[in-house]
Amino acid sequence: MKAAEGTPAHLAEIRARITQAAQDCDRSVVDITLVCVSKTFPAADIIPVLEAGERVFAENKVQEAMEKWPELKRLYPDVELHLIGPLQTNKAREAVEFFDVIETVDRPKIAAALAKEIARCGRHPKLYVQVNTGAEPQKAGVLPQEADAFIASCRKDHGLEISGLMCIPPFNEQASPHFALLSEIAKRNNIATLSMGMSADFELAIQQGATHVRVGTAIFGKR
Incomplete structure (x- = not known):
């Protein structure tokens, strides 16, 4: 794992940019x-961000999160941990069992597996459907034209409460149309939470209604 540089200053800058974008x-x-x-x-790089008051974090891999977060969650029990991979x-x-939010529900098989485990352990993490707004074959996520039917199936067939949508726009395209598309799908399906926007484009996402912006590099530095 790579050490971060200048994290507190970077975090302050991101907070200021989010405030300005909202205004x-x-x-x-x-x-x-x-x-x-x-x-x-x-963990050594995460602690300064926790000490600065941030409590919402995201990890890409279940195993990595389970290795480094138990002790951090013991020290900071009000942390909300998202799975974004x-x-x-x-x-x-x-x-x-481990995450508070799972942002990458994207196919019937995983919806069924999550429903089974939620029923088994009685824990109810918030669930977001990931939409592959750019229809990129190498990227996870339900296709935009299939999103309404998939959300309905999650709710009706699996009894899942879908509280949010998530997207990652194509790297080489303007992000705004993708954010607008996700917002339209959310409105049609009565979904209030929109996880969209990263280090390079979170201000645009805020303009399009993002409720959650996922920022890593701009806080912790390059990976």
Whole structure:
């Protein structure tokens, strides 16, 4: 894992930019949650961000999170931990038991696995559907034209409460149309939470209604 540099100063800058972006589009900053993406960084780099008051973090891999977060969660019990990486069905049990939010629900098989584990352990992490807004073959997420049916199936067939949507726009395209598309899907399906926008484009995401912005590099440095 790589050590971060200048984290407190970077965090202050991100907070200021989020506040400004909210003001620019007449939104309240309290309606926007900063999700600090701590994947690949060790606990020693996460602690200064926790000490600065941040409590919402995201990891890409179940195993990595389970290795470094138990002690941090013991020290900071009000942490909310998000899973933002692809989830395999054989990791559904650990994900349900360990994470507070799973942002990458994207296919019937994982919906069924999550429903089974939620029923088994009685723990109910918040669930977001990941939408592959750019229809990129190498990227996880349900296709936009299939999102409505998938959300309905999660709710009706599996009894899951879908509380949010998440997307990662294509690297080489303008992000705003993808954020707008996710917002439209959310409105159609009565979903209030939008996890969109990363270090390079979170201000644009806030303009399009993001409630959660996932920022890693701009806080912790390059991986």
